[in-house]
Amino acid sequence: MTFTATLQRELLLAWRRPAEIINPLFFFVMVTALFPLGVSPQPELLATIAPGVVWVAALLAVLLSVDGLFRADHDSGALEQLLSAPQNLYVPVLAKLVAHWLLTGLPLVLVAPLLGYMLHLPSAAIGVLFVAVLLGTPTMIAIGAIGASLTVSLRSGGILLSLLVLPLYVPVLVFGAGVVSYAAKGLPVSGVLALLAAMMLASFTLAPAAVAAGLRISTGN
Amino acid sequence: MTDLPLLQADQLSCERDDRVLFEALSFVAHAGQIWQLAGANGAGKTTLMRIIAGLHGDFSGRLSWPAAQARNEDPRQQLLSIGHRSGLRSELTPLENLRWWLALHQAELDVAKAEQALALLGLAGYETVPVAQLSAGQTRRVALSLLWLLDKSVWLLDEPFTALDADGVALIEGRLRELADNGALVLYSSHHRVNGEARQIRLGNGPGEVL
């Protein structure tokens, strides 16, 4: 019951504040667009760097969005209500992460193939890019949420959060971008995709516990 | 069995920013009692409340819930804490906020009952207005409507009378006495003292005293 109630609440809050969904998406597109401008518009070059560029942009977009995951609840006192309630924090936290993926991750997943196309990624790779980002965004949100839970009570928030979380993002980045490069070269991708799926399952099931611990630490327990 | 205290504190000590807030504080609270935490601002009332609510862990001494433990229950199940900040999201309406809050306590929102409680608190017509449009006093009253919507045996209220006018204060006071008469334990922090036999914990003069 708490799961659905929290999920509903998060979706409702996002509906009332659409900027939270739209801004990360704009950021994703704009950052990706900067690379041809900053590097070169040459198709072969773009095709080579495309996997990495799209992944880094997605990573940064998720990182930015995850900073606000608990902040409003913390500032309004709703977080303390959550923490002093009689149930296990795991469930409402999981609901928050699921909601956040639906609102932030899913749009990135849907737009990523378009960006891949714009960066001249071969069509074989674009399908793999879609699947990889689909599997990678939950992992990034889960790990980012752990960082967010530790920094929610701090003013420095955003930059500090990035420092804490970026090293932890390296595996997702490496495998996510790597599998797309594999696909572009015609190499088999199922192994790495399975790895990404495993990481997603592991992080999404384990992170809520770490997030719950982080929230308790941040509120003084 | 029924005479076991609901809440017992033994030698609670807490420090913040190199200041001793209270030291070796001990008290025993039973069902049906109303306790007032008194003291100047910054004396440690909120900290003590948060310790009892399980939010603040940096203290020494022991806090126990004998009645709940004897029944092998989780003491948190019967506790509701309404904190200093309202706990409401300003983008949501009072009803939407209450729905989530009640779900946290595994309770369904009975809309009619909620509207009744809100009306009692002078918020009729505001049930579906985003909380951002309510004043501080109105926001506080939305949170306090939980006093009517949940059945708990221990209530922790941090500054419940803030931003309430005389009528509001009387209303809340009455409800607190009702809850105590029905067997609940009420702990509230305030400068205001509820008429009647409220026990007191005074903080701010050194270690803290129980009266």
Add this chain to the structure above:
Amino acid sequence: MIWKTLKRWYHQLGSPRYFYRFSEAVLPWLWPIALLVTTVGLVWGLAFAPEDYQQGNSYRIIFIHVPAASAALLGYISIGVAGLVNLVWRMKMAEVMIKAIAPFGAVLAAIALITGAIWGKPTWGTYWVWDARLTSMLIMLFLYLGIMALIHAISDPRQAGRAAGLLAVVGVINVIIVKYSVEWWHSLHQGSTIKLTGETTMPAEMLIPLLLSMLGIYLLFAVSVLWRARAELLWRERKSAWVKELL
């Protein structure tokens, strides 16, 4: 029997007062030994060990690089363990240890990177290459910097210790995955590079000074951590009776 002794030590060292007395007794002879072992190991390795058949004399930097790198990794894992202990058992000493280890571990990671770069110049012609080891070590440095930044950002020392501990626990779980992913990434983009030691087995004349250097650097690390932990402990417990007696 051993288990009981270990348990006893664990509880005793968990008490700030006992730890302080323990470290007071241990430090005076530990630091000279640490210095001695390190000096012997380094001098032997840097000056007296035989030349490597492939790399000549430039390989000698491994006598600093390998100990520093492995000590940095050990330090991070220690922080993770201390973090776990702190989260589960709320032991104050664990928080103190986290704060004591972090800066030294970061410095060791930096030394490993710099010595790796110095080694790289004569071997690869450039100070920096994105090979698996150096890149993993760079990420380890970032992980350390993250811990230190978090500790610095939180004003309440208890909260800082607990938060850094949780971050370290998450980081340690990740470190294995990071290492594996970086190696996979590296094999994806480049052929195999020259391994740092040139061959997989080392003759005794090289191995012994290497082990001595490692032992020495671990001991120096431990000495530094103990010193810093003592200082941190005195500050934290400055209100308590036993500290007031001391000072």
